[in-house]
Structures are given as structure tokens and as C-alpha cells.
Amino acid sequence: MAVASWITVRTKLPGRELIDALTFVPMVIPGLIMGVALLSTYLWLDSHLGTGFYGTLWLLGIAYFTRYMPYGMRYAVTSQQQIGSELEESALMSGASWWQTFRRVLLPLLMPGLLSGWIYILVVSFRELSSSILLYTSGTEVLGILLWEQWENGSSVIVAAIGVLMVFTLIVLVSIAYKLGAKVGIQQD
Amino acid sequence: MLEIANLVKSFTGEKPRGQKGPAPKVLAIKNVDLQVERGEMFTLLGPSGCGKTTTLRSIAGLEKPDSGKIKVAGKTFFHAGEGVPSVNVAANQRGLGMVFQSYAIWPHMTVFDNVAFPLQVMPRGKGPNKTEIKARVMRVLETLELAHHADRQATKLSGGQQQRLALGRGIIIEPELLLLDEPLSNLDAKLREALRFELKRLQRELGITSIYVTHDQVEALSLSNRIAVMKDGAVQQVGTPREIYGRPRNHFVADFIGTSNFIDGKVVERHGEDYRVETAEGVLALRSAASVPAGTKVVASIRPESLEVSTERLAGENVWQGRVSARAFLGDAVDHVVAVGGTEVRVRTAPTVSIQPETEVFVQLKADSISLVPAD
Numbered sequence: 001m002a003v004a005s006w007i008t009v010r011t012k013l014p015g016r017e018l019i020d021a022l023t024f025v026p027m028v029i030p031g032l033i034m035g036v037a038l039l040s041t042y043l044w045l046d047s048h049l050g051t052g053f054y055g056t057l058w059l060l061g062i063a064y065f066t067r068y069m070p071y072g073m074r075y076a077v078t079s080q081q082q083i084g085s086e087l088e089e090s091a092l093m094s095g096a097s098w099w100q101t102f103r104r105v106l107l108p109l110l111m112p113g114l115l116s117g118w119i120y121i122l123v124v125s126f127r128e129l130s131s132s133i134l135l136y137t138s139g140t141e142v143l144g145i146l147l148w149e150q151w152e153n154g155s156s157v158i159v160a161a162i163g164v165l166m167v168f169t170l171i172v173l174v175s176i177a178y179k180l181g182a183k184v185g186i187q188q189d
Numbered sequence: 190m191l192e193i194a195n196l197v198k199s200f201t202g203e204k205p206r207g208q209k210g211p212a213p214k215v216l217a218i219k220n221v222d223l224q225v226e227r228g229e230m231f232t233l234l235g236p237s238g239c240g241k242t243t244t245l246r247s248i249a250g251l252e253k254p255d256s257g258k259i260k261v262a263g264k265t266f267f268h269a270g271e272g273v274p275s276v277n278v279a280a281n282q283r284g285l286g287m288v289f290q291s292y293a294i295w296p297h298m299t300v301f302d303n304v305a306f307p308l309q310v311m312p313r314g315k316g317p318n319k320t321e322i323k324a325r326v327m328r329v330l331e332t333l334e335l336a337h338h339a340d341r342q343a344t345k346l347s348g349g350q351q352q353r354l355a356l357g358r359g360i361i362i363e364p365e366l367l368l369l370d371e372p373l374s375n376l377d378a379k380l381r382e383a384l385r386f387e388l389k390r391l392q393r394e395l396g397i398t399s400i401y402v403t404h405d406q407v408e409a410l411s412l413s414n415r416i417a418v419m420k421d422g423a424v425q426q427v428g429t430p431r432e433i434y435g436r437p438r439n440h441f442v443a444d445f446i447g448t449s450n451f452i453d454g455k456v457v458e459r460h461g462e463d464y465r466v467e468t469a470e471g472v473l474a475l476r477s478a479a480s481v482p483a484g485t486k487v488v489a490s491i492r493p494e495s496l497e498v499s500t501e502r503l504a505g506e507n508v509w510q511g512r513v514s515a516r517a518f519l520g521d522a523v524d525h526v527v528a529v530g531g532t533e534v535r536v537r538t539a540p541t542v543s544i545q546p547e548t549e550v551f552v553q554l555k556a557d558s559i560s561l562v563p564a565d
Contacts, residue, residue: 087295090295095281096306
């Protein structure tokens with residue numbers, strides 16, 4: 001994501017707008033449709049190439065990555081735009097290769113923005129239902145599915161309990177991430 | 190040391206509305222030729238948009254010129270044009286030092302790490318080891334009086350200290366050439382003055398050949414061994430600060446650097462370097478190395494401080510009579526505007542001299558201080 005945002009913001013590569021636009025496409029596709037598309041794609045891959053995506057958490061991971069890529073990309077592009085190009089140029093003038101510049105200058109500076117993106121994606125993925133509902137099998141019921149199933153069964157007490165647990169878990173996760181973000185990124189006063 | 194020949198660089202300009210085809214090209218620098226000697230402090234001076242920064246960035250390798258040649262210490266960094274094999278060494282392979290206008294200090298690193306970075310990223314086997322890096326970085330920080338801040342976060346430094354830090358990062362690898370892009374423009378006036386002398390002292394001590402870009406004429410005059418004045422992507426004049434100030438080659442140089450009085454005239458007589466120029470207010474005798482035949486329209490340029498003003502008749506040549514029309518106290522000097530017929534001349538005098546407006550005065554234009562520049 002960081003590399004894609006760098007290409008979009010910094011380079012004059014032909015087709016860089018296309019990369020930016022492509023990462024945006026998943027946003028306009030409804031979750032259910034995305035689920036169907038992913039399901040048919042990976043079932044096809046499984047049957048033709050012998051991969052084993054269906055029924056694993058990997059497939060759900062891929063689904064979340066695809067669905068929420070636009071958000072991640074937005075965060076990355078915004079942080080990239082805030083980093084002055086002279087900060088990268090000075091690394092280049094210091095003799096650093098592109099990779100050294102990326103790892104030692106760009107990535108640490110992008111970190112706070114990327115981290116916020118991850119937190120956001122983590123939180124929305126936790127609650128995701130519409131794509132997961134098509135992709136889950138027994139054994140890979142994510143929290144959203146579990147909630148849905150319990151609601152179907154009429155166990156509103158369990159639904160409420162899981163809901164409370166989810167909220168607390170997310171609060172804890174977000175706080176940890178913020179603490180980490182402050183350490184990884186630029187030191188604030 | 191540094192050789193630039195026929196350097197041309199264009200940018201893609203705005204396409205006018207409704208026009209088809211490719212966008213027009215805008216020339217940022219046209220046929221720039223420069224030679225810089227070893228150990229020199231060489232300044233590119235000009236107003237914004239004159240191509241000085243583009244020239245500097247082309248030397249750095251951050252900008253790719255269209256054609257021309259750039260050679261540093263015998264190594265060709267860039268060469269392109271018709272019928273020549275094109276060479277373009279990447280910026281990170283050129284081994285130059287650069288100080289940016291914004292300093293470009295990495296905010297997530299300490300002072301030490303900022304300066305150590307160029308040594309740390311050297312290819313394995315070529316770079317110094319950890320102890321050596323530490324020794325070298327501390328030595329540079331010592332020189333720049335930043336040693337006691339080594340472990341501080343770089344962003345905690347003051348503006349002047351950040352500027353010195355950026356300089357330290359530029360000189361740590363002891364580059365053949367140090368490029369400075371308006372390094373003092375972000376500082377307040379007092380600090381700028383102090384750092385100007387500091388920079389000059391350091392440059393001389395270290396003996397690093399430096400290219401300095403600025404739009405500030407005072408900075409250029411006080412820092413440089415030689416100056417190249419640029420306008421619209423072309424070099425107007427190259428010379429020592431004294432030559433540039435005292436003997437401007439054209440109207441632009443005379444006008445851009447310092448203040449000048451411009452008096453239109455025509456050469457009526459010439460004997461070697463002695464000229465007589467006819468102006469609306471009388472004939473001026475002057476000496477100039479410029480080779481202009483009699484009958485040519487010219488402009489006589491003279492600095493305000495090279496004029497003498499007095500209420501009593503002055504002896505010698507080039508004495509004009511006029512009337513003081515305005516006066517301004519500048520602290521360390523007084524400017525008098527004197528109307529001589531239809532021409533107004535500005536005269537700078539010592540702060541002790543002050544002549545009431547409307548007073549009849551005599552002004553003398555010293556023959557040695559008048560420059561002849563071509564009429565536009």
C-alpha cells in the first residue's frame with residue numbers, strides 16, 4: 001500500500017492514476033456482490049489450479065483486504081502527500097538507494113498514517129457481515145457471522161454478550177495501536 | 190572542477206484551451222555554460238524563476254536536463270545531445286553533498302543519526318565501520334557546535350541549529366562538491382547575517398567547492414568568490430562580487446544588484462577606454478572597458494554611493510547642477526534624490542550629511558564609477 005501510494009504521489013509513471021483508480025474500485029461494489037465475486041473466483045482457482053482457499057480464514061482475509069483497500073490507500077496517499085519531497089531527495093543525495101530511502105526515511109514517516117489506516121480496517125473488518133456471510137464455512141465463522149447466527153436462533157442474550165465483548169476488544173485494540181503509533185512514528189512533545 | 194556546457198532543460202507548460210497536440214515546452218534553462226574552480230564558493234544569483242535552482246538540481250541529478258554536459262572532478266555526470274552517447278549518473282551515485290532550502294532534516298531521527306545516515310547507507314565493505322562512523326560524525330558535530338545535542342531529536346533544534354545540521358549531513362562524506370539551495374532563506378535577518386559569516390568561514394576551512402543558490406544579492410556579494418547572475422534561464426554575467434557590482438555588463442545586472450542610476454545617452458567620442466557620452470543633461474566623461482563605437486546608444490549606470498553632492502560648486506568633471514527633491518534617512522546613510530533637468534538621480538551620502546529638499550545643489554558623477562551598459 002505504501003509503495004502504491006508512493007507511485008501515485010511521487011512518480012510521473014504513466015498509468016499511476018490507473019493504480020490509484022483501481023484501488024478505489026472495491027468501494028463502489030456492494031459487499032454481497034464482492035462476496036459472490038470472490039467466492040466464484042477462488043472456487044475456480046481451487047478447482048483448476050488445486051489451491052485450497054475455500055473454507056479457510058485466508059479467503060476471509062483476502063476478502064477484507066480487497067474490500068477495505070480503498071480506505072488503506074486513502075490513508076497512505078494522504079500521509080505520502082504530507083511528506084515533503086525534499087525529505088526523500090535529501091536521502092537520495094546522501095547516497096541512499098531507493099530501498100534504503102523507503103525503509104529508513106519514508107516508511108517511518110508514513111507509519112502513523114498507515115497505522116491509523118490499519119486500525120480503521122481492523123475495526124470495520126471485525127464487524128463485517130455481507131461478504132463473510134457468503135464465504136464462511138463451519139469452523140471459520142467470524143464474529144459478525146456468529147452474531148447473525150445467534151440472532152437467527154433468537155438468542156438475543158448471547159448476541160448482546162458478544163456485542164459487548166466486541167466493543168471492549170476493539171477499544172483495547174485501538175488503544176494499543178495508538179500507543180504503538182506514538183512510539184513508531186515521529187516523537188511528539 | 191565543475192564544468193557545465195550548453196545545458197538546456199525544459200518543462201511541460203500549460204496547454205492553452207482548445208489547442209490540440211502536445212503541451213508547449215517552457216525553457217527553464219537555456220545554454221548555460223559555467224566553470225567552477227576547486228575550492229571556490231560559486232553563487233548562482235537571480236530572481237525567482239531565473240533557472241538557478243533548476244541548474245543546481247541538474248548538477249545534483251534530481252532533475253534531468255534535455256541536453257548538455259555536466260562534469261565534476263573529471264567524471265561526466267550527465268551528457269546528452271545529438272550524436273553523443275548519453276550519460277546520466279543517478280543522484281545517489283554522484284557522491285555530492287546538498288543542503289536544501291527546507292533543510293529536509295529527518296524528523297524521526299536524532300541529530301547524530303541525521304548526520305550519520307550518508308555513512309551508514311554506503312555499500313557494504315566500502316563504508317566505514319561503526320566506531321569510525323561515530324568518530325567522524327562527532328568530529329563534524331564538534332565543528333558545527335552541535336556535539337552536545339547529538340542524542341536529541343532533530344526537530345527539537347532551533348532554526349539555526351537545524352541549518353547547521355543540514356550542512357553537517359552535506360559535508361560528512363567530504364564530497365567533491367557541496368550544493369546549497371538558499372540555505373539561509375528560512376532564518377530571520379539577524380541569524381542569517383551571523384550564519385553567513387559562519388558559512389564562509391567553514392567553507393574556507395574545509396576547502397569544499399560549493400555552489401550556492403540565492404536570490405539575495407547581499408548574501409551573494411558577501412559569501413562568494415565568484416557570482417553568476419541569471420535571468421530567464423540564461424547567465425547574464427559571471428565575475429567576482431566586485432566586478433559584478435562595480436562593472437555590471439548589462440541593465441539587468443546593474444538593476445538587480447544594488448541600486449543604480451540609469452542615464453540614457455549616446456557615445457560621442459572614444460579614445461581607448463576614455464569615453465564621452467552625451468546625455469540629456471550634458472556630456473559625461475567616463476572610463477569603461479566595454480568596447481562601444483562612437484554613435485552607439487548606451488545607458489550609463491552609476492551607483493548612488495559613487496555620486497558626490499554638495500551645496501557648493503564642486504571642482505572637476507561631470508558636475509551637474511540640480512535641486513534636491515526628496516530625502517530619506519536610512520540609519521547608516523541618507524538618500525537624496527536630486528532632480529537635474531528632467532533626470533532624477535539618487536545620491537547616497539554619509540548619515541551626517543542632510544540637505545533640505547528644494548535646496549540647489551551640485552552633484553558629481555565620478556568618471557571611474559560609471560559603467561556603460563547596452564541600451565535595451
